[in-house]
Amino acid sequence: METGGRAGGRVTLATVASALGVSRATVSNAYNHPERLSPRLRSRVLRTAGELGYAGPDPLAATLSRGRVNALGLVHGAPMSFGFSDPAAVLFLQGVSEVCEREDLALVLIAGGPDSAVARVALVDAMICYCDVPAEGGLAAIVDRGLPFVVVDGPRLPGAGHVGIDDRGGAASAARHLLDLGHTRLGVVAMPLIEDEWEGTADQDRQDRAHYRASCERLRGYREVVEGAGHPWSAVPVEERVPYGRDAGRRAAAALLARRPRPTALLAMSDELALGAMAAAADAGLSVPGDVAIVGFDDVPAAADAHPALTTVRQPHRKKGRRAAELLLRPGVAGDEHRLPVELVVRASTGPPPGR
Amino acid sequence: METGGRAGGRVTLATVASALGVSRATVSNAYNHPERLSPRLRSRVLRTAGELGYAGPDPLAATLSRGRVNALGLVHGAPMSFGFSDPAAVLFLQGVSEVCEREDLALVLIAGGPDSAVARVALVDAMICYCDVPAEGGLAAIVDRGLPFVVVDGPRLPGAGHVGIDDRGGAASAARHLLDLGHTRLGVVAMPLIEDEWEGTADQDRQDRAHYRASCERLRGYREVVEGAGHPWSAVPVEERVPYGRDAGRRAAAALLARRPRPTALLAMSDELALGAMAAAADAGLSVPGDVAIVGFDDVPAAADAHPALTTVRQPHRKKGRRAAELLLRPGVAGDEHRLPVELVVRASTGPPPGR
DNA sequence: GGCGCCTACTAAACCGGTTCAAACCTGAGG
DNA sequence: CCTCAGGTTTGAACCGGTTTAGTAGGCGCC
Known part of the structure; x- marks a missing residue:
């Protein structure tokens, strides 16, 4: 006994x-x-x-x-609890976990980024980097350990797999949609561009120094379309807030909507920011899309449930998760690049500008 | 050389x-x-x-x-991806991950329940069982391995820590709230009672055989209050659907609202179910709370954002996660029981019954 | 000059298994 | 009687470190 x-x-x-x-x-x-x-x-x-x-x-x-752990590591950027508060991240996690489950693998969540103490010693066979990776070798710890890894939404790295979307194209389609509707006074509700926790209106210099790949690309997508239509980019204010949650969107949008002349449309870099922006519009007594049109990015579930339903750029979060995990299971496939499609989803939060 | x-x-x-x-x-x-x-x-x-x-x-x-992995295991019930689709689970995860992060631990997600192959070999120092645990030793694999563990929301097990809430009391307060408002015809939108994937109106026999602890307790809480007020419990239909997402709530509530006489108030065992029930009410052209009052359980973020805002029973999901993790870090504290408080949060989805 | 003490380093046991080549059977075929 | 085949079982190397007890040498002290 x-x-x-x-x-x-x-x-x-x-x-x-x-x-x-x-x-x-x-x-x-x-x-x-x-x-x-x-x-x-x-x-x-x-x-x-x-x-x-x-x-x-x-x-x-x-x-x-045996030399095999039967576990996949998933590296988050700063606060890991953050990974769970962002609905897009949750969907991504879901995708990864589907594969883990099917393959009988454990999924090891690692906080603090790829250089953290935890990442250095975590017991895994391979790593998924779901965090903004500084292009210049912030992954040394993982590379040195000789672990296979894929970078998601980050820079393309030699010897590593890559999964991402056409951020620039998606952003461009959002901007084009607004221009097509007749908007000319736009504002951007931005995710952080640089990891310095700064808040404010990002001037051209700061935009040029932007670090985070997704932010960069989306910004560039907006810009190309705006300039392509003959409008000066300098007239489009870019409000940056941190972190990238709903409250940040609310504050950024409040600042944009307080401008005179007021923008008639807001480009938000994520749905969470867009949802915050809708709250800001309500705070200001403005109707969406009557007074101000808002378009997001991500197409998280809450986007369709919002009032009004949010126009946004859909990206396949779960599939990204699945793809990232699958990449690591097929030996030799690391090094592959997977760029998943995006698609503009027009709902009720966008319409022609007031008086038109 | x-x-x-x-x-x-x-x-x-x-x-x-x-x-x-x-x-x-x-x-x-x-x-x-x-x-x-x-x-x-x-x-x-x-x-x-x-x-x-x-x-x-x-x-x-x-x-x-060294004999120490520096990782905490988190065992999920069936589909792990499920753990991420349930907002309450996500909040719990957030709580766990906060502690992991602070203590420089990895968080190992394990699908398939405590007897799965993955749980048997996962490299962790201790386990959190966040899944319905059959009271009769479904945890053998983990116990045999000699791992410390805590059970969340499940049965109290010898030698293991325990974190939970007063499910019965919370449910009772929800039911009492409705009775106080004058409702007499109630309906229950139930989470699964037994793990057989069955759907339908759970009769008394099935209710007695209910397996899942949380479902059991909440049901009992409802019942005690209803009977305490002198109403027959048999007059309260209990609609069970699977899985426990929003869609399940919608289907269950649709069935309840199709009854004649129609219930004037619905007790949902979770907010997701309640949100689904609100959709069902809308489908049926009924106003909430004018035609039917709805009360949930959990107080997830979406509850406050709903239209109308959902009356519900708040439970501290994140704190549950933190507490579970902390219990495992303090040696010798396993065996402790932690019962966290719940609180009725009255919002706009409940009011007096029609014609009163 | 003998003694104790400290620092810098090492030998060997230990953590708890997996695996491969070789040894050991046992019975069938020649 | 010898050989070969085939299934069981084993010895020993290996996985890649950590740790404890102990040794060698240098130093101050009386």
């Missing part, structure tokens, strides 16, 4: 082996290669193990021998 | 040691106990390691020696 601490140390495979007078290899085989044992001996081994309170080979030791 | 290391082989601590003509212990110390080395030798070790492409001690091997 199981009593508390058994004197004489822990019960290991060796304990069982010597209790039976067989070799350790045999006990190991009883668990891992039943067919190599006579059924009779095998059942003796298992019974004795049971009596001794041996729960089977220690996973850690087995892992060391 | 690398006489010590075998050509073609991997660079290990031994490779570095023999390249330098020092012992392995010394190299190990260079990384783990710098103060035990002369600075000069240490820098020689580090430099040589760098030249040889040695990235530092292998985390897996180090873990085997």
Whole structure:
């Protein structure tokens, strides 16, 4: 029976082996290669193990021998709890976890970015970097460990897989939609451009120094369309707030809507920001899309449920998660690039500018 | 010249040691106990390691020696992706991850329940069981491994920590709120009671066989109040749907609202179900709370954002997550029970019954 | 000059398994 | 009687580190 601490140390495979007078290899085989044992001996081994309170080979030791952990790592940027507060991230996680589940893998969440102490020692076979990766080798710890990895939404790195979307094209389609409706006074509700926690109106210099790839690309998409239509980009205010949640969107939009002349349309870099912007419009007593049109990015579930339903750029978050995980399971496929499609989804939050 | 290391082989601590003509212990110390080395030798070790492409001690091997993984396991019930689609679960995860982050631990997500292959071999120091645990030893795999664990919202198990809420009391306060408003014809939008994927109106027999602890308790809370007020429980239809998402709530509520006489108030066992029920009310052309009052359970963020804002029972999801994780960090505290408070939050989705 | 003490380093045991080549049976075929 | 085949079982190397007890040498102290 199981009593508390058994004197004489822990019960290991060796304990069982010597209790039976067989070799350790045999006990190991009883668990891992039943067919190599006579059924009779095998059942003796298992019974004795049971009596001794041996729960089977220690996973850690087995892992060391085998060299395979059966776990995928997922590296988040700063606050990990953040990864859960962003609906887009949650969808991504869902996608990753679907694959993990199908393949019987554990999913190891790692906070603090790719250079954190945790990332350096986490027990995984491969890593997914779902965080903004500074192009100049912020991944040293992971690369040095020799782990295969894929970068999501980040820069394309040699030797690593890559999954992303056409951020620029998606942003461009959002901007084009507004211009097509006749808007000329636009404002941008921006995600952070640089990791300095700064808030305010990002001038051209700051925009040029933008670091985060997704922010960069989306900004560039907006800009290309605006300038392509013959409007000066300098007339489009870019309000940056941190972090990138709903409240940030609300504050950024409040600032934009307080401008005179007031923008007639807002380009938000994410749905969360857009949803915050809708709240800001309500705060200001403005109707959407009557007084101000708002378009988001992501198409999270809340976008369709919003009042009015949010026009946005759909990207396949779950599929991104699945693809990232699958990339790591097929050896040799790392190095591949996967760019998933985006699509403008026109709903009720956009319409022609007032007075037109 | 690398006489010590075998050509073609991997660079290990031994490779570095023999390249330098020092012992392995010394190299190990260079990384783990710098103060035990002369600075000069240490820098020689580090430099040589760098030249040889040695990235530092292998985390897996180090873990085997040390006996500590620095990771917490989180066991989910069936589809893990589910854990992410339920907003309450996401909040819980956030709580757990906050602690993990603070303590520099990885968070290992494990699908398939506590008896899955993954749970059996996952590399963790302790487990959080965030899934419905059959009271009769469905946790054998984890118990056998000797891992400390806490059960969340499940049965109280000997030797394990426990975190939960007063489900019965919370449910009771919701029911009492409706009765106080004057409602007499109630309906229950239920989470699954038994793990058989069944759908329909749960009769008394099925209610008695209910397995899932939270469902049981909430049901009992409703019932006690209803009967305490002198109404027959048999007159209260309990509609069970699976899974426990918004769509399930919508279908269950549709069935309830199609009854004649129609219930004037719905008790939903979760906010997701309640939100689905609100959609069903809209489908039926009924106003909330004018024609039908709806009360949820959980107080997820979407509850406050709903139209009308949802009356519900608040439970501290994040705190539950934090508490569960913290319980595992303090040795010897396992075995403790933590019952967190709930609180009725009255919003706009409840009011007096029509014609009163 | 003997003694204790400190620093810098090492040898060897240990963590708990997996695996591969070789040894050991046992029975069939020649 | 010998050989060969085939299924069982084992010895020993290996996975890649950490750690403890202990040694060698240098130094101050009386």
